[in-house]
Amino acid sequence: xxxxxxxxxPCRIEDVAQWDIETDVAVVGFGAAGSCxxxxxxxxxxxxxxxxxxxxxxGSAALSGGEVYVGGSGGTSVQRAAGxxxxxxxxxxxxxxxxxxxxxxxxxxxYAENAEAHFRWLQEQGVPYxxxxxxxxxxxxxxxxxxxxxxSEQAWPFxxxxxxxxxxxxxxxxxxxxxxxxxxxxxxxxEALGATVYCSSRAxxxxxxxxxxIVGIVVRIDGVxxxxxxxxxxVLASGGFITNRxxxxxxxxxxxxxxxxVSAGNDDGSGIRMxxxxxxxxxxxxxxxxxLPFFPPESLVKGIFINExxxxxxxxxxxxxxxxxxxxxxxxxxxxLIVDDEIFGRPMIxxxxxxxxxxESWEELEQELGLAEGSLQRTVEAFNRExxxxxxxxxxxxxxxxRPLTKAPxxxxxxxxxxxxxxxxxxxxxxxxxxxxxxxxxxxPIPGLYAAGRCACGLPRWGEGYSSGMSLGDSTFFGRRxxxxxxxx
Numbered sequence: 001x002x003x004x005x006x007x008x009x010p011c012r013i014e015d016v017a018q019w020d021i022e023t024d025v026a027v028v029g030f031g032a033a034g035s036c037x038x039x040x041x042x043x044x045x046x047x048x049x050x051x052x053x054x055x056x057x058x059g060s061a062a063l064s065g066g067e068v069y070v071g072g073s074g075g076t077s078v079q080r081a082a083g084x085x086x087x088x089x090x091x092x093x094x095x096x097x098x099x100x101x102x103x104x105x106x107x108x109x110x111y112a113e114n115a116e117a118h119f120r121w122l123q124e125q126g127v128p129y130x131x132x133x134x135x136x137x138x139x140x141x142x143x144x145x146x147x148x149x150x151x152s153e154q155a156w157p158f159x160x161x162x163x164x165x166x167x168x169x170x171x172x173x174x175x176x177x178x179x180x181x182x183x184x185x186x187x188x189x190x191e192a193l194g195a196t197v198y199c200s201s202r203a204x205x206x207x208x209x210x211x212x213x214i215v216g217i218v219v220r221i222d223g224v225x226x227x228x229x230x231x232x233x234x235v236l237a238s239g240g241f242i243t244n245r246x247x248x249x250x251x252x253x254x255x256x257x258x259x260x261x262v263s264a265g266n267d268d269g270s271g272i273r274m275x276x277x278x279x280x281x282x283x284x285x286x287x288x289x290x291x292l293p294f295f296p297p298e299s300l301v302k303g304i305f306i307n308e309x310x311x312x313x314x315x316x317x318x319x320x321x322x323x324x325x326x327x328x329x330x331x332x333x334x335x336x337l338i339v340d341d342e343i344f345g346r347p348m349i350x351x352x353x354x355x356x357x358x359x360e361s362w363e364e365l366e367q368e369l370g371l372a373e374g375s376l377q378r379t380v381e382a383f384n385r386e387x388x389x390x391x392x393x394x395x396x397x398x399x400x401x402x403r404p405l406t407k408a409p410x411x412x413x414x415x416x417x418x419x420x421x422x423x424x425x426x427x428x429x430x431x432x433x434x435x436x437x438x439x440x441x442x443x444x445p446i447p448g449l450y451a452a453g454r455c456a457c458g459l460p461r462w463g464e465g466y467s468s469g470m471s472l473g474d475s476t477f478f479g480r481r482x483x484x485x486x487x488x489x
Contacts, residue, residue: 006204006205006277007204007205007274011218012210013216016207016227019227019229021219021227022228024487025041025232026051026217027049027195027235028234028238028271028274029050029052030050030059030190031058031061031183031475032182032475032479033237033453033454033482034059034452034453035189036479037450037452037480038193039190041487042195044483048194049196051202051228052200053200053201054199054265059266060263060425065140066140066170066171066180066182067140067150067469068473071086072090081131088113091162091165092112094158094162095108097158097162097465099461101462102287106433111459111473128181130172131146132145132146132147134147136298137296139295140168143175147169148166151470168469171185201220202219203219203270203271204220207227207228212446214234214448215230216234217234217274233449233450233485235450236272236449236451236456238270239453240454241269241426242263243263243265244269247272251286254328257333257417258423267426267454271451275430281430281441282429283461284427284461285428287426287427287462288427288428289425289427289463289471291324291423292327292328292421297348300337300347302316302402303337304337305336305337306335306336308330308331308335309371310375311379312379315396319466321464324422333418334416336413336416337413338376340406340409341411343405347413353414354416354420356413358410358411358412359409360410362380369412383405390402426454427457429457430451431443435481436478436485438450450485450486452478453475458474459473459474
């Protein structure tokens, strides 16, 4: 009877009849983390075999905006050319705040101190950057420009602690989804350096020695299980678990309110499960990125979000993912973006947004929404009074986004649950050190096992602190380190 394999149960080395494939470093997943791990392992002289479940490389990163979140060291060449200075300490402080209650100070420190050099490394691998700055508030560049504001850097409370600088660095490509350009270059570089790539190959289980060290993996290729010996180590880089509903229900049930998983389809948590099967610890598993995009046009940022009590609950100039978390937890799942005729627009991502109510007066809009009498009127009156003086004492919205809402008609764009699709991906994963070694419950490395990207819990580990580019920055940077460490054996 053929042996049954599961990511949740390692295969013992004594059950391996023969090695079908031998290599120094086995990399599971050929996305952002896996490609960079392979590049560095090859540069270190290690033989590398990459196993990718999809029919082509790139992973979820190939569907992304292609932004890497980098800065510090005075600023990248692109930041400096645009007139922005970015000190390492400001960058570090922002990363700590963005990491939230579970922030990893050691990880934030090593990233802040080396991110500018990492950007140069990406350029050396052939990733193209136009080097120009795109002003304004965008989800990602709609042009071929490089530098954008991609987080909450200019918004409270982040701007109070860390001097703002734009840090979203996007690969040069006309239009959105520059992740495909980024991944074409990184995957092509790994192959050019001699990494052996097996696409349409599914990792089934880790192989463990008697002492618990990881010595290989079992992979299904052409429908047949193959035993892969990894003489120096295995790097798990197979993504998060947003497409595994059972895992989402168990670990991050709040993410279920978002109907659309942000994934190429293979973020099934198998790498995380394999790491746990070998004694690894998974952390921050309840955390997820979520978004309900409400801009561009950026004029909508000048509106105000309210809940069913007619009250504001967030500074609307924050990153759209941070705002989404606040919207999603409002009472009854009900929230609206309130605008006047001067700033009205339809979100570029959801032009069919539901217009829940329109009124010639605030009283009429309030009645159309079924809110308690006077609730919306009081909120708008207080907001307008302070905004006219450039202040927002309740939520600290930056003055540049403040203007009284006075020009009728007034409208409410619905962000109620069910009216607009939420998008999500998971942030929790295997606990690793700054070199990518997977850690057990005692905080000790598991010999021969490494992880990076969304398979690991990296810099982005708090949904309310996420910034666009953090996943790709984290995946590429710590993927490199995991590859180097694995190659060292």
